Amino acid sequence: MVEANPLNSRERVLSDIRAALSDVSDASAPVQRGYARSHAGQDIAGLFASRVADYQATVVRATLAELPGAIAQALEGRRVIVPPGFPPEWLPDGDWPADEPPLTVAELDAADGVISTAAVAIAVTGTIVLDAGPGQGRRALTLLPDYHLCVVRAGQIAGDVPEALERLDPVRPLTFISGPSATSDIELDRVEGVHGPRTLHVIIVNDL
Amino acid sequence: MKGRDNVVWLGSPTFPEAARTALADTQLRHNLRKATGTIRDKRLRVTAELDDWEQLREAGASLKRETLRHLDQHLLRLEESVTAAGGTVHWAHDADEANRIVTELVLATGQREVVKVKSMATQEIALNEALAAAGIEAYETDLAELIVQLADDRPSHILVPAIHRNRTEIREIFLRDMQRFGRPAPGNLTDSPADLAEAARLHLREKFLRAKVAVSGANFAAADTGTVVVVESEGNGRMCLTLPETLITVMGIEKVLPAFSDLEVFLQLLPRSSTGERMNPYTSMWTGVTEGDGPQDFHLVLLDNGRTATLADTVGREALACIRCSACLNVCPVYERTGGHAYGSVYPGPIGAVLTPQLVGAEHAATLPFASTLCGACYDACPVKIDIPEILVHLRAQVVDAKRHRPSAELLAMKVAGRVLSSPRLLALGQRAGALGGRVLGRRGQIGRLPGPLHHWSASRDTPVPPQESTRAWWRRTR
Ligand code: SF4
Numbered sequence: 001m002v003e004a005n006p007l008n009s010r011e012r013v014l015s016d017i018r019a020a021l022s023d024v025s026d027a028s029a030p031v032q033r034g035y036a037r038s039h040a041g042q043d044i045a046g047l048f049a050s051r052v053a054d055y056q057a058t059v060v061r062a063t064l065a066e067l068p069g070a071i072a073q074a075l076e077g078r079r080v081i082v083p084p085g086f087p088p089e090w091l092p093d094g095d096w097p098a099d100e101p102p103l104t105v106a107e108l109d110a111a112d113g114v115i116s117t118a119a120v121a122i123a124v125t126g127t128i129v130l131d132a133g134p135g136q137g138r139r140a141l142t143l144l145p146d147y148h149l150c151v152v153r154a155g156q157i158a159g160d161v162p163e164a165l166e167r168l169d170p171v172r173p174l175t176f177i178s179g180p181s182a183t184s185d186i187e188l189d190r191v192e193g194v195h196g197p198r199t200l201h202v203i204i205v206n207d208l
Numbered sequence: 209m210k211g212r213d214n215v216v217w218l219g220s221p222t223f224p225e226a227a228r229t230a231l232a233d234t235q236l237r238h239n240l241r242k243a244t245g246t247i248r249d250k251r252l253r254v255t256a257e258l259d260d261w262e263q264l265r266e267a268g269a270s271l272k273r274e275t276l277r278h279l280d281q282h283l284l285r286l287e288e289s290v291t292a293a294g295g296t297v298h299w300a301h302d303a304d305e306a307n308r309i310v311t312e313l314v315l316a317t318g319q320r321e322v323v324k325v326k327s328m329a330t331q332e333i334a335l336n337e338a339l340a341a342a343g344i345e346a347y348e349t350d351l352a353e354l355i356v357q358l359a360d361d362r363p364s365h366i367l368v369p370a371i372h373r374n375r376t377e378i379r380e381i382f383l384r385d386m387q388r389f390g391r392p393a394p395g396n397l398t399d400s401p402a403d404l405a406e407a408a409r410l411h412l413r414e415k416f417l418r419a420k421v422a423v424s425g426a427n428f429a430a431a432d433t434g435t436v437v438v439v440e441s442e443g444n445g446r447m448c449l450t451l452p453e454t455l456i457t458v459m460g461i462e463k464v465l466p467a468f469s470d471l472e473v474f475l476q477l478l479p480r481s482s483t484g485e486r487m488n489p490y491t492s493m494w495t496g497v498t499e500g501d502g503p504q505d506f507h508l509v510l511l512d513n514g515r516t517a518t519l520a521d522t523v524g525r526e527a528l529a530c531i532r533c534s535a536c537l538n539v540c541p542v543y544e545r546t547g548g549h550a551y552g553s554v555y556p557g558p559i560g561a562v563l564t565p566q567l568v569g570a571e572h573a574a575t576l577p578f579a580s581t582l583c584g585a586c587y588d589a590c591p592v593k594i595d596i597p598e599i600l601v602h603l604r605a606q607v608v609d610a611k612r613h614r615p616s617a618e619l620l621a622m623k624v625a626g627r628v629l630s631s632p633r634l635l636a637l638g639q640r641a642g643a644l645g646g647r648v649l650g651r652r653g654q655i656g657r658l659p660g661p662l663h664h665w666s667a668s669r670d671t672p673v674p675p676q677e678s679t680r681a682w683w684r685r686t687r
Contacts, residue, residue: 010299013461016516017280023522024277031270034263035473051486102500105417105451125479125487138501139450143443162472170433170468171293173498176475176491181443183405184483185352185368186375188243191401194351194409195416196443196490 040123040159051126055179057200078112085134113147121157122164131172148197153208214334220552223575227546244538250484269593272529282431282464289434293496295506307338325445326350327425329458331554349444358385364548367534375399422448426459430468435495455503462528477591481533514567523602529592536586558586562599570606577603
């Protein structure tokens with residue numbers, strides 16, 4: 001048994017809160033939402049591309065027809081893990097490692113990299129959001145390999161954070177990625193490359 | 209009183225004594241000046257990019273305040289959502305109870321080590337020490353926390369606990385101490401930040417790959433969906449939140465937000481205020497457990513530990529709105545000169561000076577409310593507009609009150625007012641607080657009202673008079 005008397009602490013905390021708030025009326029105080037829904041201008045895909053590049057990630061723009069070539073070029077021969085549901089026609093010919101049956105952490109750690117799609121992207125902040133949906137796979141796939149190539153459809157790019165959250169389903173596990181892993185812990189200056197993928201490559205498909 | 213937590217480090221010198229020592233440490237002052245200077249510039253750059261920054265701050269402040277006003281309801285809703293999504297919610301009245309809950313959860317897994325994501329709440333309750341007493345090793349995985357843990361040091365900043373260390377010192381710590389905890393640092397390690405980050409990556413990799421239990425904090429939790437949020441940079445958070453089988457999250461009760469959609473405000477305010485980025489590299493959100501992805505056993509421990517007592521103080525409760533961005537530390541002239549250790553608490557800087565005395569009782573941290581010049585820079589930087597100088601003045605009065613054993617509020621108010629009028633800095637505070645709260649100093653000949661009840665708390669309060677910039681505010685702005 002984890003806790004001898006869980007109800008007691010729960011009731012105690014709740015009643016302490018109520019006692020602490022005895023001076024507060026029940027009415028709701030209005031939340032002031034005078035902020036903008038978006039800080040993006042007209043060229044959302046262009047803004048996304050430049051903001052991702054600001055994080056030292058590589059960004060390429062391609063049409064759907066050019067996509068397989070752009071992917072092959074970006075991979076430079078890496079054998080990347082392909083999550084379930086990733087469109088096979090986008091990949092160069094070959095036998096790609098899959099996550100079926102699920103790869104072990106050691107196998108993920110040893111992989112050349114991973115390729116994935118995304119759920120949503122955010123232009124103003126240069127962020128990719130993964131929700132473990134088709135083409136993305138479970139979270140560990142895009143975490144342990146040191147190289148991540150992410151294919152983002154232009155239509156998936158939201159202007160800003162509020163619009164992006166509206167498109168997401170909070171029930172799914174969500175990972176917001178803004179550039180390669182980094183730290184500001186040494187003299188508060190940003191250095192790229194700690195535990196997450198140290199190389200982030202983004203291809204924006206203009207006509208999807 | 210509560211036992212062995214870390215809100216105040218027992219045996220620490222008082223702030224004035226510790227500050228004197230710190231001021232004599234020129235290396236420390238140099239490290240701090242460099243680091244806080246860097247982050248200040250970055251923050252100003254990215255906050256200036258958003259022309260509605262003030263509206264976002266207003267939204268953040270009013271959201272937090274409104275949440276706290278009905279905190280019990282939001283917590284109950286959170287409990288319901290997390291439970292429905294397959295998680296288990298625990299309630300802890302104090303540090304000892306939270307530590308006991310976490311320790312028993314870890315022991316129940318049969319594991320004897322855990323990986324940790326940086327969390328102020330677990331620092332506050334001294335969880336690592338409690339786990340160690342039960343024979344459980346806790347490995348910090350945030351780079352700055354790792355530096356502090358390796359050197360057997362104390363945190364000195366809420367976001368970058370090793371801010372007092374420069375790259376040369378970090379290299380020495382890695383070379384000397386990594387081997388005691390696992391994989392040693394490479395012998396040819398240089399002090400370039402990229403090299404140091406690589407050494408941390410290699411050292412922690414083996415721990416991530418074998419970890420079965422993780423302990424995290426939480427930046428936010430949405431009551432309507434049960435979604436918990438961790439904001440980070442390095443990917444150590446993702447490792448801890450994704451790879452282990454069991455995840456235990458310890459969260460202060462004030463972190464709850466009413467709705468998932470409220471994150472649209474805080475995901476703009478927090479990264480820009482804390483590391484000065486448009487967005488931090490990684491933010492993870494999870495709702496209960498997801499089959500086939502991540503930990504299948506999720507526990508959320510809701511921690512009080514002095515928070516309800518803070519909530520009962522009609523002025524001081526505002527400090528519970530804090531989102532731990534650390535902007536107030538980075539702009540504080542006192543913090544920049546003394547560093548974090550002088551505050552003798554896991555919560556240093558301006559927010560620590562108002563939070564620590566409230567969490568432990570003013571008599572246990574009596575000098576902290578005086579660890580400020582009341583210049584107001586913290587308030588201007590705070591993304592949720594916590595009026596730290598106002599709370600400081602309020603707590604000073606409490607300390608004076610406790611010392612004189614004279615519980616006469618009237619008398620005290622007069623004393624405060626007397627000090628205000630004789631101190632140019634306090635006068636500046638009074639003018640600013642007055643202008644912002646519509647409670648102009650001496651407007652009704654009631655100097656004794658300063659610092660006044662929390663002017664934005666009550667739903668039925670009058671609309672404030674639009675602020676007129678005082679000469680002093682203008683002076684600060686144009687300096
Ligand atoms: S008090 Fe405000 S500025 Fe200071 S850490 Fe908290 S949220 Fe940030």
